[in-house]
Amino acid sequence: MNTIISANNLDLTFQTNDGPVHALKGVNLDIDQGDFVSFIGPSGCGKTTFLRVMADLEQPTGGTITVNGVSPREARLNRAYGYVFQAAGLYPWRTIGGNIRLPLEIMGYDKAAQAERVEKTLELVDLAGFEKKFPWQLSGGMQQRASIARALAFDADILLMDEPFGALDEIVRDHLNEQLLNLWDRTGKTIGFVTHSIPEAVYLSTKIVVMSPRPGRITDVIESPLPKERPLDIRDTPEFLEVAHRVREGLRAGHSYD
Amino acid sequence: MRSVAPVLTVLAVIVGLWYLAVAPMNIRVALNQAERAGAEIVPEGAVQRRQTSVWRLMAQNTAFVSEGYALERPRLPTPVQVGEELWKTTGKMVMRGRAWSKRSLIYHGWITLQSTLWGFFLGTAVGIIGAVAIVYSRVADMSLMPWAIISQTVPIVALAPMIIVLTSQIGVEGRGLPKAIISAYLCFFPVLVGMVKGLRSPGPSQLDLLKTYNATGLQTFLKLRLPASVPYLFTSLKVGIAAALVGTIVGELPTGAISGLGARILIGDQFGAPLAIWSALFAAAILAGVLVTLLDVAQRVTLRRMGMAT
Structure with missing residues (x-):
């Protein structure tokens, strides 16, 4: 499998008036061609920042990242990706x-x-x-x-989506999720998808990246065992619920209750 | 059409108050005139009456209150008198083929309109260019904006004579150009402020989107900032053209101009002809109303064509 996006020990620290904010710390991830990767986590976990780094909209302060084998900037100049905002x-x-x-x-x-x-x-x-x-x-x-x-x-071969359905109601969302899977199937694109809905992440993805805040980091990467063909009612199967459970566990483990 | 009733209501209230105000405003003039004609007035003599309040005068001379509504040189003319004067100096002169006579408000209005339009175009151009500079250059943002604000705190009446003297020094004949400059001076500011706001109205994600397309600065300007600023531009233009008209009239006031609505106001004042002042005033207001309405129509048509009608 072709690696499309590869992040190696990626750091991003914002300097703010309240001191430095570690949006990303030591992030490692490989995304293969044709993957549908969801980034899930509470707000402040750096999932959107990570996506924006891939798109060359934010600059990392440490580590390396390549998109299509080149830097995000070159990838942007080559128009390697399409970006969908919230x-x-x-x-x-x-x-x-x-x-x-x-x-x-x-x-x-x-x-x-x-x-x-x-x-x-x-x-x-x-x-x-x-x-x-x-x-x-x-x-x-x-x-x-x-x-x-x-x-x-x-x-573009890559589609980066930052909570594209976050502002829509559940019914419309289900419909769009189904359509998005269909579109992904027909086009074979590599998709990076930021969400904070567990069912959405599990339903759509081949790979689920669970993140946690302060500092923003990856706590779990789940390869989905679900088949590529996914009718909406797959969400009631034991396999689906198992994956969802693991995502929830990952989110809980990463969350510091301070 | 929904706004017709409220507008008419407010108009009726204004006209009503105006009619009520005419009696106290004109009572002294009316009594002086009646006394000269031999009528019995209490108290006797204009000097005596100066010590008495208008309310008392009206109460003591009820028979002459109505005279205040038909004076030749009233302190405050009635709406009908102003209307008659307006008609006499416009429509009636047109019917007699004398629309361009020096006594016609159409002639004076045209003089004022020309300067207003020149000032409006000049001011709009300066405003738009200044706004583009401010949005695209940090240096311009920090240096131009304070001066633009300060410029509006200088009383235009003080500046107007200087502008006229200075332009005549560099060999400019006539009052057209200096008046246009004065009017542009007032007009550029709302356009500048509105355009800065409009050009800056696209949000960060809209700019990020163009960045993902690797768009050039010129493409960002033409495809995003400029169209996004159009609604702001029209709002500013409506304020700007009214300001341009005010600027032109002010430019005609202290400068010894003999034509233009401002000159009519000044001459009316000097020759004690209040009706001339009031009719010039209303002519200016009507002109402003027409200009703003035209821009409003242009705004509606443009926004509808752009698909942004609300």
Whole structure:
């Protein structure tokens, strides 16, 4: 298996007015091609920071990390990944199609290629026919799907998602989780997914990274024994509950009750 | 359309208060005039009456209170008198084909409008360029912003004559340019402040998103900051054009100008013609209303086209 992201003894310390904050300390992790990796942990455990380091949006203060074998900065310049933020963050002055076209315009795709990719990615996230609508005409779940389409439009091999469904209700979330698995299956992308929902992490991932705060570190890495084919009711099986239990144990062990 | 009723209600209250105020404001003039015409007034003589309050005068001379509503040179004209004067100096002159006569408010309004528009364009350009500099350069942020704020604390009435003297020193003929500069001086500030806010309105995650695309600074400006600032820009433009009009009128006041609405106000004051002052005042207010309304329509159309109509 090809290693796509490799972190080695990674440190990141923020200097704040209240002294240094150790967002990441001694983090080691390998992510293989085609993995669906979830990062789970309480707030302040560094899961989002870790994802942002992979995306070259934060600079580590120690250790090494490679993305596609090169530094995160080079990977970013090569447009190796698409990033989905917690808020959909669609431009209100652009239609859904226009929003998906944004990265393509910036990256200099010609008009025909733009139109083709917009159509393709809209279909991928099940939003065909909404190209001409403005963001405010869509529900929150649809907006988030459009923002995933925007991240997919330029066909990066890696998809980094920072709590993309965190602001959505449970029912919409279930639906989007199912769709995301389907999309991952069809595209074969490597996905890094930050969440604080245990069922979401277990349902989606091939690998679950449990993190804990102060300092932000990895306490457990769980290789999921669940099959690739996952209907929603897999969540009632003993295997699923076992993994969920292990995640919960990992979270409890890492949590200092001070 | 929902706002029509409240607006009309407020208007009715203002007109009502105005009518009530006319009687005490004009009672002395009315009594002096009646006394000269031979009427019996208590107390006798204008000097005597100066010691008496207007309320007392009204109470003692109830028969002459109504005279205050039909004076030729009232201290406070009635709304109808102002309306008649406005009509006499605009619509009526147009019907007689004398719209461009020196006595017509259309002529003076046009003079003022020209300077206002020049000042507005100049001020808007300076405001936008200044805002871009402030947003993109820390040095400009720290050096320009304090000066922009200080500039607005200097009374424009004090600056106006200097601007006129200085522009004439460098060989600029006429009052068009100095008036436009004075008006731009007032107009640039709201545009600058609004545009700085608008250009800075995209949040960190929006900027991060463009960073993940490896977008250039120019792309970030054109595709994110500029469109995000459009709603702020229009709000500032509406404030700015009203400020530009005020600036132009102030520029016409202390400078010996003979045309423009500001000049009409000053001349009306010097020649004791309150009706001329009030009608010029209302002409200026109507002009401001029209300009702001036009920008409001432009704002609605633009935002609707951009899909940001609310």
